Amino acid sequence: MNEAVSADDPEEALLEAGLPPGSRCAIRRLSNGLRIVAAEVTEARQLRLVGAVSVGYLDEPADCRGLAHLLEHGLFLGSARAPAEGEFAAWIGEQGGRYNAHTDESVTDVHLHLPPEAADEGLQRLIDLLGQPRLDAERLAREVAVLDAEFRARLADPALHRLAALGRFFRPDHPARLCHAGHRGTLGGTPRALAARLAAFHRRHYRSERMALAMLGPLPLEEQLALLARHGARLPSGGGAQPPRVWRWRDPAALAWCPPTPPPPDGGTLLELIWPLPDAVARAGQRQLTALAARLADGQLAARLQATTKLQDLAVDLAPEGTGAALAMRLSLEAPVPDLAALLAVCRQAPGHALEERLPPPAPTPIDLDAWPRRRACRLATDPASPADATPLAPWLAGDRCRVLWRCAPDASDSWSTLDETGTHWGPLALPVESPGSSSPGHLPPPLPLSPGPAPEPPPAGRASPGCLRRDTRLTLWWGGPAWPLPTGDATWCLGWAADPSGHEERLRRWHRRTLALRQAAAAQGLSLDLASDADGDWLMARGNPRRIVSLVAQALAAWSTEPGDHHEDAPAQGLLARALLQQLETGPAVGEPAPHLLGWASGELCPREVVQDAERFADLLAAPAGTTQAAAARVEADGESWLPPQGEERAVMLEVRGADASPRSRWVLKLLAACHDAAFHHEMRQRHGFGYVAAVRYREAAGWPRLGYVVQSPWASVTELRRAIEDFLVRRSETLARPDATELARLKRGMLARYGVPETHREAIERIWQVLRRHRGPDEPEGWLAPWEAELTVLAGLGVDDLALQARALADAALPRHWWYHTPPSPPLPDRNALVFPRDNPPSRRHLD
Template identity: 25%
Template sequence: MSSTLQHLVLSNGLRVRLWHAPHLKRCAALLRVEAGSHDAPPAYPGLAHFLEHLLFLGTARFPVEDGLMRFVQSQGGQLNASTRERHTEFFFEVPPTAVSGALERLCDMLAHPLLTLERQAAEREVIHAEWVAWSANAEAQRQYALLRSVSAQHPLSGFHAGNRDSLPIHEAAFQQALSEFHRQFYQAGQIILTLSGPQPLEALARQFGALFAPGRKVRQSAAPPLLDGPLQPGQIEGQLDMLLAHEDLPDNASFDYLSTWITDNRPGGLVHELRERGWLQDLACTVPYRFAGQALLHLKARLSTTADRADVEGLIRDWLAFFGKADHSALLLEYQRLQACRSPGALELARRDDGVPIVPEYPGESRHPWKFPEPEPLLSAVVAQTPGTPVPTGLAYSPVLPASGEYAALYIRWQAEHLRDVLKPLSERAKRIGVELDWTRSANTWQLRCCGAPAMVLGVVEQALRTLENPLAVGATAEPPLIPLRQLMQQLPKVLAGAGQPGWTALATGFDAAAGNALNHLLGRLAGTPYKPSRPRLLPSQWQQCGESGGEQALLLFAPVADEAAGRLLAHLLQGPFYQRLRSELQLGYAVFSAFRQIHGYSGLMFGVQSPGASHAEILGHLHDFFARPALLPETSRDNLATQFHASVMPHADLAEWLWQAHLAGDDQADPQILAARIRQLRQPDIDRARADLASGRRWLILANGPAAPGFLPSR
């Protein structure tokens, strides 16, 4: 889908990029400050990351209760920030009607922060908790060790995370350094603001970009060479890590082109060859560091037990030598076709790298008979003309998503033991052409989700079903370990899946008559008994221990609700105060969240806490205390939430997922406008009843990395 990019520079020096994409349903902002952890004073490692945290704690104009985080959450948006080595990013995505309020808050909090000592003391504890978790995380330590394999003179080999010891907030010299860092780098000349959305955004960029003090771009200190000898990253069992250093890249060079082809899994390429030999599970290509012509390319290969690391590395280097010296004329055209078929969301578009594809030359001569893949046939997929076919019993169609030919979604759910995890290669191919193919398992429940342009979806689904009928052996991919709270979140769908009903059920939306007929023909051949789901029964309260207690205690609470509208509005009202109370005031840890979730047809409120200091019993006590507090219903909250379910602002993927969850709950007539109307009808007594039901604990499903805490009363 078409989008145009405009560049401009404001009078105060702020650089602006404007992506105009009429098809988008949301707007996004990405604000990059060209200063990161390597620009902080060496005496205070972590100062840049610390400042990033402090900026979210409110300003004189927008206190924390009305700051960016609360505002974006109230609009159903998303936001985050990240401190990298030489830049810091702040970003959000919201409905178009909310972009003005969000952008004003973002610019104000960066330009006019309140860096009071009280706020610093509280946030330093959060930074320290992050550092404790980072120190205990094997994958994080692995990445740190890889970066330390460069020259000892380069700042990449140093410590920049920040903790209590490196952030002496009571010292005058530290406070002066913090203020000077903000003054020097958080000014207009050091900032790039990118906005994307369906409407003109230049006026907003000029209005709120003017909040920054005028300035010129500061020349960031140059880094020494990445290498003072050969790169020799340490290796771990079952994995090959290769680092490739570059010193003189053009500023607009992009590694996306190289990444696209080195990870291509079709015949003739590197991934296909390694998998054919039974050596490779997965290959990833990332750029963990880039600044002023320098770049570090990381190739991470997850290996099978039969692989020889030296042989795998030899083939990778052989392919790189081939790639650098080959004729790229046809491949560049194919790359342009791939880029054109992708339809990024607002935030993805704001983050898009519009640099020039490069073909880096690597040493050596290729000896293997590599070849570039043939043009991707799925790019040319068309809807097959098939005889009229009745709708299979297990398939339901929803008319909510328009049959415009731009986006369609298909969900299929099986209750079966014979299915296997064999769709990863196809999922990788589909992603390249802008089609999402997910194949997931919870207990004995398998789910296929395929979304994108209807003709391409049909082509991918046809290949997926053929693969499932005649599966070839595919080795399971070893995933990096997750933090305890994310492990619990991963386990929850397996708990809720239960025994299930044997057979299959499906939902389709966004298909026109011709595409629907082709889909009927495809699914009519599915093996197994089709069925129509019914609403799952509400669960009694229970506590399940998942995993062992470690250095941090994690607890995940899911409370199913019978009334989705009231549950959503209550979750909407609790999200900000929950974060404020348990993370900011009680300082339980950095991993604290609440949200409304739908899983396997269950709708409910979810609360998660991971703490390095509080026990499970203490976390449970804080939850009881929080739920006992009243939840007041402002008029604006009800309208803000209802507006998020308008088809004009609800992203296609979110709408399709909501329809699928309604299908699993036995409702094939679900309409988001009906839900929006129900939300607008709610009043304070409705919220009081929903809050009282939540506080009762009658239907609490708790997953924790420890045994049931004293005070938890399961249903009998």
């Protein structure tokens, strides 16, 4: 029997936040204790399924750290109804879908993206995976090696070292104090014994009372609830609710930390202020905390801090990783080292001062169809049985309750220590004494002048049709929006211009810093401002109230600059190497010349005549755009090789393959090839070669040009071996894998439609149309530009097996433009690099990428 949640349940009151208007959603609790949540979103082209379990790394036995993470991996090694290893991944690939999983301190979730018609079988497979994993000892032993490789890779990720340093704030007997990433040293014992412990861990925690299922898609709400209830009833029960978490925190303190490889002296720093909260207090004060977070991020605090320091970013978080319930402020600061006394004097008192004021309601939650089901499932799974505590928040958010975590380079004193397991450097931080009155809330900057101005002029009777309003050497201006079924009542402005691609990352960082307070103030008033830069130039996208949007755009343009001031040498990117390599697919040089003038597009509740006048003012605000000669000179040829700057102890290789052109046909064929190759490539690199845990084929675009990336990361194999393995895979299997039968090809196309078909939201439609206009060259109006996906879907429908096979053969024969990317540790043995067999006579010189 299904049991509806009561109308006054706080989850029910917040349920619709983050969904498009007109959506329907509901929560139910089944008789076996499982909680389910469904959302009917008519425009959704993909089905999202999430299974969440209230178990995380804090629930692991002290002598087997990493067990929860290993179980997450073990779920995908075979189950009762799909016992073959890789069968689940193969089925997801056949649907053209995606899957992933995540384990944090208190919850594990598995999330799937599938075509809507796969809802029934997708739920069946998800329930089978969660409730009846096979947990074979031999397979788990191999997966321990994968986790060990993952741990070694994460030693280059500052996020791991932050968690290790954060543990110094916790009581010595609390599990949060220790590293729970899991590796060979913590997952010891025989494979059979480890499998037995994992099975017992699963039987204890993976029970319906501690789980939640979520579905979001275009299916009717009643059908979704029926599917969730029918399949959810198969989950084993008998676990009971999780016991309350014990308090982890020691007395308030401050400490500094850095990874084993410190950042460069001019690389900036990160300052975190954390106010821990008891779970029951946080639940009772959820609405007030949400309003408080919105107030702290409304631009006023950022503007005040930027008056005294180079603040790159200010984020306010109610769910910071590794802290449990807390309010956290995270400040990204550029060099030089800030005056901590002045900075902390303001920040430590900011929550208390804000609570003394009348807190405005927060702006509407941004629509995010991927995040909504994950967020709902995880919250439902971890919903405790204990009552909320109505204790006032103010005492918990006082300045002296704050913990301070500062990432910086270690000094020469003897107070710094090193954690053996991770190599993290850390030391106590003496907090500066606040001067009297330094924390006073007075003299706050006035609200940013996003003045409403006069009401927009009503549209004339003969309103301009969508098309080009103006085209000359100074300005190209488009007008008109997509025929969207749900009116937004908003306006949109998009502007783009040519700029030097060689310095775009530094220029964008400077632009983000200068507009930080502006963007936060805009978000607090229900507007959005996105800034971006790529090989084709810089651009912005603003959406929101038509009476405020022109002021927002004008202020953003005034903050843009080509001046080289505030420049510092980029620090090497840190984190997962494979991710850094894949980013090259999105930021690499485009083919063709950038637009030589200002490009604009306006739509929504705006008057066309005023749009032209506003565009002329926008052009006046911009400095002269960079010339095409300078931009073209910074482009690199497609065929070649590059080295990433050293950023860890692992090797990684990526083959970047570019489409022959930027046509819809090229883009679809490369997307389909990625779907055909990914699972097989992943299995071959991991199982056949045993390289590590990262191996993937991914599709990306830069300035509209299609690219594929074949990336492998390994802690032990040389870059020579990695490159040869990629080449061997393409020669042996590229064309074979690209010859699906008619049924398989139809299934792949349905998967493409689910991932790349008609837009799901108005925002996505605007983004896709804007990129079409940015790529367009020539005087003619691009055909079907207000709905470019319609022509693209026609192209997809016409593709056959021979089209795929022909492109796969060209890929195997190296007939498509390609570029190799390499990474080796900071001090690699020279023979390894010189042993590479390059297609040209001379090996490449090592390049530090911008």
